[in-house]
Amino acid sequence: DIQMTQSPSSLSASVGDRVTVTCRASQGITNDLGWYQQKPGKAPKRLIYAASSLQSGVPSRFSGSGSGTEFTLTISSLQPEDFATYYCLQHNSYPLTFGGGTKVEIK
């Protein structure tokens, strides 16, 4: 199985900050990676697919990069509605595997 190591597990940031979350795959997954946002009591929402493609309707302050084993989600200017937990997911091979999550909190 492919292991996804996500870091950090949590971070504190202020509105307007640039935020970066990283996922590392235990083996190469080309660009078969998505990023998801989850708010308390809600279902996950996909932000990024194919490592760097923005899901329709998602604000352009979200971006993804990387390929192979190293991937990054960047929020260019953190907004109040962005405080949530973020997960990466590899869909290169089954079983699909998620990263452990990054909780973004208000500083």
Place this chain on the structure above:
Amino acid sequence: EVQLVESGGGLIQPGGSLRLSCAASGFTVSSNYMSWVRQAPGKGLEWVSVIYSSGGTYYADSVKGRFTISRDNSQNTLYLQMNSLRAEDTAIYYCARDSKGPATWGQGTLVTVSS
């Protein structure tokens, strides 16, 4: 509009069985890959199972031999039959339509396994 609505969750004793449903609208279940993903209380996301458009299936090791994914094309509905339930199966279960990974998710249904 693509929509997924799960149902069938509830409180069940260890060793019991439960069938979850996921009613789809706005697209055809049988033409898509469909997944189940779960989330234990306060924990991260765990992928559970997939059914391909061809009908093939795949399961996480944690549920293999106990859970069965299926679909009813006439009802445009996805199912997850869960047998021999354990306390560690307690979670919110989400169904999702796959397009380069789970793309559209339902709101989830809570399964609690407890005596």
